[in-house]
Amino acid sequence: xxxxxxxxxxxxxxxxxxxxxxxHGAQETSAFEIPEAFDTSRQYEITFWAKNDTNITQAxxxxxxxxxxxxIYPNITVNLRLYTxxxxxxxxxxxxxxxxxxxxxxxxxxxxxxxxxxxDNCVVPLDELFTHEKYGLGGSEVLFDAxxxxxxxxxxxxxxxxxxxxxxxxxxxxxxxxxxxxxxxxKLGFTLPEKLTWDFVWEVADAAAQQDxxxxxxxxxxxxxxxxxxxxxxxxxxxMLRQKGAGYSTDAGEILIFNDTTRELLSTVAEHVxxxxxxxxxxxxxxxxxxxxxxxxxxxxxxAGATWMGSDAPLIDIAEDKLVQFETAVMTIPQFDPEHxxxxxxxxxxxxxxxDDPQEVLASWLFTQYMLTNDVQIAxxxxxxxxxxxxxxxQSDNYQDYLARAxxxxxxxxxxxxxxxxxxLDNVGNTFVTPVFNGSASLRDAAGQMIEEVTKGxxxxxxxxxxxxxxxxxxxxxxxxxxxxxxxxASGKKDLGPLPVTxxxxxxxxxxxxxxxLLYMARxxxxxxxxxxxxx
Amino acid sequence: MKKFxxxxxxxxxxxxxxxxxxxxxxxxxxxxxxxxxxxxxxAAMDAEVVLECYVQxxxxxxxxxITVYAADQEGAYFLYEMACSEEDAAKLVPGAKIKVTxxxxxxxxxxxxxEATFEFVEGGINYIAEAVDMTALLGTEELIAKxxxxxxxxxxxxxxxxYKNGEPGDDIYVTLGLNGASYSFCxxxxxxxxxxxxxxxxxxxxxxxxxxxxxxVYWYEGPNPHITSIVKAAQ
Numbered sequence: 066x067x068x069x070x071x072x073x074x075x076x077x078x079x080x081x082x083x084x085x086x087x088x089h090g091a092q093e094t095s096a097f098e099i100p101e102a103f104d105t106s107r108q109y110e111i112t113f114w115a116k117n118d119t120n121i122t123q124a125x126x127x128x129x130x131x132x133x134x135x136x137i138y139p140n141i142t143v144n145l146r147l148y149t150x151x152x153x154x155x156x157x158x159x160x161x162x163x164x165x166x167x168x169x170x171x172x173x174x175x176x177x178x179x180x181x182x183x184x185d186n187c188v189v190p191l192d193e194l195f196t197h198e199k200y201g202l203g204g205s206e207v208l209f210d211a212x213x214x215x216x217x218x219x220x221x222x223x224x225x226x227x228x229x230x231x232x233x234x235x236x237x238x239x240x241x242x243x244x245x246x247x248x249x250x251x252k253l254g255f256t257l258p259e260k261l262t263w264d265f266v267w268e269v270a271d272a273a274a275q276q277d278x279x280x281x282x283x284x285x286x287x288x289x290x291x292x293x294x295x296x297x298x299x300x301x302x303x304x305m306l307r308q309k310g311a312g313y314s315t316d317a318g319e320i321l322i323f324n325d326t327t328r329e330l331l332s333t334v335a336e337h338v339x340x341x342x343x344x345x346x347x348x349x350x351x352x353x354x355x356x357x358x359x360x361x362x363x364x365x366x367x368x369a370g371a372t373w374m375g376s377d378a379p380l381i382d383i384a385e386d387k388l389v390q391f392e393t394a395v396m397t398i399p400q401f402d403p404e405h406x407x408x409x410x411x412x413x414x415x416x417x418x419x420x421d422d423p424q425e426v427l428a429s430w431l432f433t434q435y436m437l438t439n440d441v442q443i444a445x446x447x448x449x450x451x452x453x454x455x456x457x458x459x460q461s462d463n464y465q466d467y468l469a470r471a472x473x474x475x476x477x478x479x480x481x482x483x484x485x486x487x488x489x490l491d492n493v494g495n496t497f498v499t500p501v502f503n504g505s506a507s508l509r510d511a512a513g514q515m516i517e518e519v520t521k522g523x524x525x526x527x528x529x530x531x532x533x534x535x536x537x538x539x540x541x542x543x544x545x546x547x548x549x550x551x552x553x554x555a556s557g558k559k560d561l562g563p564l565p566v567t568x569x570x571x572x573x574x575x576x577x578x579x580x581x582x583l584l585y586m587a588r589x590x591x592x593x594x595x596x597x598x599x600x601x
Numbered sequence: 602m603k604k605f606x607x608x609x610x611x612x613x614x615x616x617x618x619x620x621x622x623x624x625x626x627x628x629x630x631x632x633x634x635x636x637x638x639x640x641x642x643x644a645a646m647d648a649e650v651v652l653e654c655y656v657q658x659x660x661x662x663x664x665x666x667i668t669v670y671a672a673d674q675e676g677a678y679f680l681y682e683m684a685c686s687e688e689d690a691a692k693l694v695p696g697a698k699i700k701v702t703x704x705x706x707x708x709x710x711x712x713x714x715x716e717a718t719f720e721f722v723e724g725g726i727n728y729i730a731e732a733v734d735m736t737a738l739l740g741t742e743e744l745i746a747k748x749x750x751x752x753x754x755x756x757x758x759x760x761x762x763x764y765k766n767g768e769p770g771d772d773i774y775v776t777l778g779l780n781g782a783s784y785s786f787c788x789x790x791x792x793x794x795x796x797x798x799x800x801x802x803x804x805x806x807x808x809x810x811x812x813x814x815x816x817x818v819y820w821y822e823g824p825n826p827h828i829t830s831i832v833k834a835a836q
Contacts, residue, residue: 117766124766147766156664350709354822383822524647525704 094165097189099197100423103206109428110142111169114157116413118369119149120380122448126441134435137208141428151177151413155506162187167418169429175225175498176506178232178416183503189417190230194430202434211434216457220493225414227501233414235454236436237445239369240408240489240496241300241398244352244481246362248391249273249284260403261396263305266293266363267333270342273362285389289360293343294352296366299513300409303499305330306512308401313512318502320547322512323538331519331534338523347517348524354382359389365398367411368450371485377475395484397492410496412451443467447477450485452493459490507545515541628674629653629725635700638675650705650714654678655728656697657751658817658829660791662690668791669693670749670817670827671701672730677749679819681708683717696727711820712748732815739824740782747818752826756834757784759810762803769795773803775828777812786816789827802831 113131117123124147131143146168148154155177161167162184173181181188195214199206203213214222217235225233243261250257253272258265270292275283282290295301302322306313309330312321337343346352352364353373364374373380375393400406415436417429435441442453443464453459471483489496499505518537522529542548631637635653636644644650654671661667667690669680680701685693693699703717735752738744757777765771773788793799806812811834816826 119765121765121767124768128767147770149765149771153663348706348708350822354709387822521647521704525649526647 094186094419094421096186097419097423097426099193099200100427103200103427103431104424105138105140107424108140108142109425110144111425111429111432112144112146113432114146114148114154114168114171116148116151116154116172118449120372120448123445126445126448129444130436130441133440134209134432137435138428138431141432143432148172155180169420169425170415170417170433172236172413173233173416174411174506175227175233175414175501176509178414179227179501179503179505181416181418182228182232186419188232189419189426189430190232191225191234191417191430192231195231200427200430202437207431207434209435209438212437212455212457216455217437218454218456218459218493220410220496221454224410224498233416234433234437236413236415237369237442237451238410238412238454238489239367239449239451240410240492241297241304241365242368242371242450242485242488243396243398244356244364244366244371244374245394245396246356246359246391247394249359249362253284257394257396258403260406261363261399262403263333263399263401266399267337267342269362270337271340274341276341284362285359287358287360289355289358290341291344291349291355291361292341293337293363294345294349294355294361294365295343295516296346296352296364296370297513298345298347298516299509300411301365302327302330302512302516303509304398304407304409305401307497308407314500314502314505314508316500316502318500318504320508320542322508323542327515328531328534331515331537332529334516335519335523335529338520343520345517345520348520351382353378356393357381357389358383358387359391368485368489369412371395371450371482372448372479374485375481377479378481379476379479393481395481395488397488397495406492406495408492408496410493410498439463446486450482450489452486452489504547504549508547511541511545511547514544629698632700632722638673641678641705642676644705646705646707648705650701650703652678652701652714653722653725654699654701655730656693656695656699657730658695658792659690659693660789661794662687663791667693669699670792671699672728672750674728674730677730677747677751677817679711679713679749679817680717680719681706681713681715683714683719685719689721692721696729698722698725698728709821710823735818736779739779739784744818744824745820748820750818751829752816752818754779754814754816754826757812757814759806759808759812761808762806769800769804773800775803777814784824786814786826786828787819787821789819792817792827793829799828799831803828806831806833 115127127145131145135141135143151174154171154173158167158171158181162181167187178188194200195202197204203211221235221238225231225235245257247257250269253269255269273284273290273292277283280288284290303313306326309326311326312324314321334343352361352366353370355361356364356374357376357378372378376388376390381388397406398408415433417426417433420426437455439458439461442455442458443461445451446453447467453464458464470478472478472480515537519529522533527533631653635651641650641652654673656669657672658670659667662685665684665686666682667685668682671678671680699719700722701714701717701719703714706713706715730751732751732753734755735744735747736754736756738747739754757779760778760783761776763774765774772790775786775788777784777786788800788803812831813834814828815830816828819825819827
């Protein structure tokens with residue numbers, strides 16, 4: 066009977082131990098360590114969450130890249146899940162961090178990774194993987210022609226480093242361009258300068274907002290005209306502030322955006338909304354649709370949206386009978402100091418999520434690296450006004466041939482797309498990114514929302530003055546929780562204070578369970594030794 | 602006989618009147634400060650609007666927002682990304698009556714209520730609009746006046762079925778033909794998810810199939826109804 070009780074006690078201890086350590090493992094994965102060798106005798110199934118620009122060619126290219134990669138590594142299966150919205154990926158990742166079901170590889174923005182990093186060991190730091198002799202970038206055991214670290218455009222790579230580590234690799238890069246209806250600019254009596262300035266754009270936009278007594282716009286003879294339409298108002302505010310040398314945030318995450326320059330910029334926006342010269346994507350719809358219908362003169366959107374821009378665009382979302390013929394000029398975004406242009410660097414990056422099995426993580430890393438190969442980079446970049454992120458791809462004969470054939474046709478070599486690509490290639494040195502920290506995604510949202518609120522305010526006949534902007538600052542601060550300490554750096558390492566009671570209880574239970582096991586084993590050992598002595 | 606005849610006539614009249622009255626009471630009067638559909642329709646863009654309407658369908662809740670297809674007995678509304686808790690989203694079932702405050706807007710031709718907030722109206726009737734046959738309105742200027750209403754389109758021929766991303770999972774673009782003209786429809790994945798019957802049925806259709814469709818008359822740069830039901834028409 067005594068023996069049975071002891072056994073039961075041992076089993077209970079072991080069961081408790083398993084349950085408790087199981088709980089522990091679900092919430093926290095240990096830091097990734099690169100395995101000695103990639104075990105090709107095992108099968109791996111990894112998931113890749115990708116984003117495309119509502120462009121089926123891009124979706125097909127992801128599928129082709131996976132197929133080609135699986136042919137090289139038949140023991141790795143990549144399951145693709147496609148999104149057309151970064152926000153949805155972000156939201157789903159956050160949800161899946163909580164349940165320990167993140168994808169293996171994910172297209173993302175660095176701002177978003179900063180939030181993912183608040184989960185312990187959730188995102189794999191890539192520094193050691195980059196330089197690993199066998200499996201690093203262009204490593205000896207990598208079974209395809211991968212770029213070396215030195216062959217990734219340094220500026221693009223630096224955008225993926227924060228908190229002292231690389232947490233992503235760039236996948237594609239783009240910037241914003243201003244797609245201009247040159248025909249209408251000239252019809253209004255203006256000549257496009259070599260570089261757009263904000264003053265010029267506002268002046269032409271105001272002129273284009275003139276209507277006759279019946280509400281018909283003089284420039285296009287239609288009832289609809291939004292002279293200046295901006296797709297991403299967060300970029301608009303960020304770039305204006307940067308060009309003005311005004312505060313946005315510090316690298317450590319201090320919020321500087323609520324300043325006098327922002328106030329001045331918002332007042333300018335309000336002034337031109339009042340004249341009917343400006344609107345935004347969120348309020349009105351896609352700039353490309355208005356541009357192509359002859360209802361917009363300055364459409365600012367990503368260079369990765371170039372295939373939708375212009376009378377001959379290969380991708381069109383409006384009815385054929387609404388299309389208007391005009392000459393499209395692709396220009397850098399307006400500048401306050403055209404001698405020193407500044408524009409945002411954007412585009413998808415890829416991060417690798419940590420898993421319990423380091424071999425699975427290594428398989429994920431190999432796939433990530435495959436997405437940087439020339440074939441993938443050139444094919445994907447050619448779908449839109451993207452630029453490959455490696456010099457290896459940019460300088461390849463294939464890519465140079467592609468660039469040389471600009472305008473040859475309206476599909477693969479569509480002139481507006483090629484000019485948008487060239488715009489970024491010519492301005493890589495003029496691009497910038499904003500600091501990444503836990504909360505930087507919210508700050509970005511607030512930057513754009515202020516322009517949206519001012520625009521809506523005017524349209525809704527509200528008085529947009531200093532008091533309105535002061536109230537707006539307060540509203541943004543509270544809505545996006547910008548007044549709360551987010552812990553500064555993006556590394557996700559900060560002093561979280563004492564452990565909560567539940568965690569302390571869990572640890573105490575673990576210690577107790579192990580103590581009971583050891584006690585039992587020691588007692589059992591002593592008893593056996595005694596028995597042995599007695600027999601002797 | 603005459604008396605009997607007169608009695609029957611009087612009874613018929615009473616019944617008819619009763620039916621009329623019953624029908625009239627089904628149209629609930631708007632509360633004070635609430636717009637009728639006609640007033641909403643006439644309201645300027647960007648004006649604040651206050652409505653009482655009945656939920657017809659919802660898109661999936663996300664990020665404390667929900668997009669609602671709503672209607673009353675006079676017209677229909679599209680409540681875009683209305684502020685809503687997950688708990689309240691579960692109560693936004695077809696027929697539920699809500700009072701909505703927001704701003705009238707137009708996005709790519711779709712007239713919608715933006716930045717809406719809402720409250721449930723207790724004690725009201727439940728109202729679900731019947732799909733109205735609008736086949737004859739396809740390709741006409743009149744269809745825009747029916748925006749967001751539940752419509753039936755009959756005897757259309759499938760011309761093209763195209764998954765947004767080339768495979769099931771996201772929206773499906775459906776091109777349907779009638780009398781030599783083509784019309785764009787959409788299976789909106791946030792309204793009818795890939796596991797719904799509509800989504801899977803559309804996936805099985807072939808060019809040339811003749812179908813009857815029910816849909817909300819959504820607009821994106823022209824009519825782009827969101828399909829809620831699709832069946833092969835009886836040949």
